[in-house]
Amino acid sequence: MDNPFGAVGTANYVLLTTFRKDGTPVGTPLWAALDDGKLFVWTVTDSWKVKRIRRNPAVTLQPCNVSGTPRGAVVNGTARILDEADSDRVRRLIKRKYSIQGWLVVAGSQLRRGRKGTIGIEITAA
Template sequence: MTHRDEFQALLRSRYLNLETFRRNGTGVRTPVWFAHDSGTTRPDGRAALYVYSNQRTGKLKRLRHTARVRIARCSIGGTLKGRWFETRARVLDDPIEQQHALGVLQKRYGLLMRLAGWAAAVVGRLGERRVIRIEMPIV
């Protein structure tokens, strides 16, 4: 499979393995939901991948000190199904961009995303959600 074909397969995948890095360089892998935004609805016109997580998670803490990440398609349990792509990511601080990203995720995951939001609201953590923007790797 070519580099480009592998990346297209990643975009079709249901789960993404997101590897963030500790200060000592050790990678920590986490299977996550993600959604692709082609950039057509974004003010800057740039494509990106979005992931959301609770602000207390290790991956958000690690992203605050380094933007370096690796991504690969995977199963729900994190078993790799494709090759790794090196790229960069950041936690969104702009509430408008965060709402846009949550809308992109909602469109992809529908009822499952609504149920996750409901569960977060029930336990009082809905306001702790943060969105990670992953830059599109060059393929």
């Protein structure tokens, strides 16, 4: 498996940083799964990070802890919001990587929000 992300590609938590209109960085710790040389994250469909990515797909990534404290080098990337079918793939990747905890979180989210309440994001290393 190709890993152009280094430590970010294998980290349990990844600090995804998106950028506001004025260029202010906003970081969010997320689960991430590496597949086919791309990193996939999963989030709420109407979150601000999704809105920022739709406007500006440039992101940075760092390995971090659960509270978002950075633990390594910054990797630049380009994000793409996925459609419903690809978002299902991201859910499967998250469940596979995070085993029972991932399964519980994804299933709970689908019960609470429905399938369209969350969305996958594909990130390629820049």
